[in-house]
Amino acid sequence: MSDPLARALRAPAPQAAAAAARFADRAAAEQRTDLAYATTASPLGELLLVSGPRGLVIMHYLDGPLEPALEQIALRRSPRIVRSAAALDPWRRELDEYFAGRRRRFESPLDWRSMTPFQRAVLRATAAIPYGETSTYTGVALAAGSPRAQRAAGNALGANPLAIIVPCHRVLRAGGAFGGYTGGLHRKHFLLELESLSRP
Amino acid sequence: MPQRLPPFQVLLERHSEDVWRMLRAMVGVQAAEDCFQETFLAALRAYPRLRADSAPRAWLLTIAHNKAIDHLRRSRRERPGELDAPGEEHPVADAAVWRAVAELPPRQRAAVALRYIGDLSHREIAATIGCSEAASRRSLHDGLETLRRKL
Numbered sequence: 001m002s003d004p005l006a007r008a009l010r011a012p013a014p015q016a017a018a019a020a021a022r023f024a025d026r027a028a029a030e031q032r033t034d035l036a037y038a039t040t041a042s043p044l045g046e047l048l049l050v051s052g053p054r055g056l057v058i059m060h061y062l063d064g065p066l067e068p069a070l071e072q073i074a075l076r077r078s079p080r081i082v083r084s085a086a087a088l089d090p091w092r093r094e095l096d097e098y099f100a101g102r103r104r105r106f107e108s109p110l111d112w113r114s115m116t117p118f119q120r121a122v123l124r125a126t127a128a129i130p131y132g133e134t135s136t137y138t139g140v141a142l143a144a145g146s147p148r149a150q151r152a153a154g155n156a157l158g159a160n161p162l163a164i165i166v167p168c169h170r171v172l173r174a175g176g177a178f179g180g181y182t183g184g185l186h187r188k189h190f191l192l193e194l195e196s197l198s199r200p
Numbered sequence: 201m202p203q204r205l206p207p208f209q210v211l212l213e214r215h216s217e218d219v220w221r222m223l224r225a226m227v228g229v230q231a232a233e234d235c236f237q238e239t240f241l242a243a244l245r246a247y248p249r250l251r252a253d254s255a256p257r258a259w260l261l262t263i264a265h266n267k268a269i270d271h272l273r274r275s276r277r278e279r280p281g282e283l284d285a286p287g288e289e290h291p292v293a294d295a296a297v298w299r300a301v302a303e304l305p306p307r308q309r310a311a312v313a314l315r316y317i318g319d320l321s322h323r324e325i326a327a328t329i330g331c332s333e334a335a336s337r338r339s340l341h342d343g344l345e346t347l348r349r350k351l
Contacts, residue, residue, distance in 0.1 A: 005347060008294040016220035019233055023240045032244055033208070034351070042320055070207040073339050075331040079205035080247055082212060 021083075023175030027063065028087035033076035038088035042098055044187050047164075049088045050081070056091050058161050060182040060185065077114070100185065103195065104131035106165045114161065121145060122156040129170045132195045136174045158182050204252045208244055211256050216240075218257060218317055219264045225301055225313035226268035233273050239264045259320050262328045265310055272306055308343030311336055329351040 028036035028051075037050045039062060048069060050058035057077065062069060074081055085092075090108040097103035112120050125143035129135045136142075139151035157168040163183055169191040173179040181188035219239055223232040243263050250259060264337060301309055314325045326336035 004294065004351060005301075005312075007219060007317050008297040009313060011221075011294070013224060014231075015219040015233070016217040016236075019220060019236045020216040020240075023237055024212065025211070026237070027241065028203050032241060037209075045273070064232055070209065074207040076203060079208055080244060080246070081207045082209045082244075191211050 024082035025084045025086050027082055028084040033082050034082050035075075035081035036084040036087035037070065037081060038083060038085045038092065039094045040088070040095065042095060044183070044190060047095065049091055051087055051091070052111055055111040056114070056162060056165065057111045057114065059091065059095075059165055060161070060163050061187070091165070098164070099194070110162060110165065116156075118144065118146070118149075118152065119156040119159065122153045123160060123162070123166045123168075124166055126157065126160075126171060127166045129167060131167075134170045134172050134192070136172055137179065138174055140171055140188075155179070166197065167191075170195075205247065205250060206256075210294055211243070211247075211260065212240065215257050215347045217261050218300070219260055221317045222261055222264045222313055223268055224311060225317065226265070226306070227271050228302065231271055231275070235264065235267045238270075242267070243256075245316045255324075257318065258320060258324050258328065261320070265302060265328050268310070269306060297347075298351060300347050304343050304346060307331070310344070311340040312343040312347070317338055 024033075024036070027033040027086070031053045032148050033145055035050050035057065037048065040047050040049065044061065046062040047050065048058065048060055048062040048066070049056065050073060055135045058073065070081065091106075091137050094108055112123070115123065121144035123165050126135075128143070129140075137150040137154050137157075138147070140157070141147055141149045144153065146152070155172055158180060160166055160168045160182070169181060169188045178185060178188060214344055216236075217326070220232060220236055224236045227235055239260065243260055246263075255276070301312065304312065310329050311325055312330055314320045318324075318328075320328065322333050322337050323339070326333040326339065329339070331339075
């Protein structure tokens with residue numbers, strides 16, 4: 001008797017995966033979750049995007065496995081995070097267009113709240129650098145209202161949670177040297193070249 | 201503040217099949233989808249208050265159990281006399297099993313399902329159903345007895 005019972009009750013439930021995906025999409029669309037995430041392929045490798053009710057919270061290069069990255073986000077931001085490609089569609093589409101050379105500005109909303117006031121000022125100044133142009137660490141520090149804080153500005157850029165979209169790759173060292181890039185210099189080079197501005 | 205809770209997505213992926221199995225046994229395939237959505241919405245809402253050291257599967261099965269009981273109460277009010285979980289959508293070989301499970305009183309059905317699907321201990325089953333351990337042992341025993349007789 002226990003065999004058919006166990007077999008029936010434990011039988012695979014293939015509907016569960018689709019139901020879970022529907023749940024996650026709906027939780028994101030109805031803002032029942034704090035965060036939604038998706039990954040997307042790009043010429044620079046896999047990208048991880050995370051959004052909240054007010055806009056994009058994180059966009060970074062996913063060079064390692066996904067799970068530890070999500071655990072860090074759960075720890076630092078909120079454990080209420082689900083996967084929803086649909087929720088991240090606006091930014092994924094803009095990134096696709098950017099990499100195809102068909103987009104020069106990102107328009108979908110960004111959430112700046114997790115940043116310190118100084119980092120926000122630096123990154124907003126960075127976001128104002130037009131496509132195909134560059135600035136310097138001194139330049140963005142100046143634009144952020146702290147002309148002598150180049151080093152702090154460099155740190156703020158290094159901790160940019162919205163890579164590519166807030167174009168910290170457009171910030172170079174004075175005199176044209178490349179400076180650093182959290183995702184790796186080859187990526188900075190690629191992005192500047194994409195924007196037809198690569199300098200040796 | 202919550203500490204070291206895993207991303208909710210991890211719970212969703214790891215336990216959605218057991219939650220579905222539990223609901224399938226409790227309310228049938230038709231109603232399982234709605235109960236499944238309600239279960240995970242409630243879980244997501246309460247998640248930040250979950251203690252990081254508690255067992256997430258038993259927690260999710262408890263919520264699923266509560267949603268199933270709510271559903272059974274509602275449908276009994278709306279459609280009295282109808283069976284809760286008819287087995288039409290299941291393989292013919294198992295149809296008799298599903299019919300017999302559906303004919304169990306909800307508490308016995310829950311005890312049997314939690315035992316076979318969740319592999320829960322008597323104490324966990326009691327906590328999930330919300331009764332004493334003795335009562336949950338009795339429910340499991342009576343449920344299995346009835347099933348043995350019918351099958």
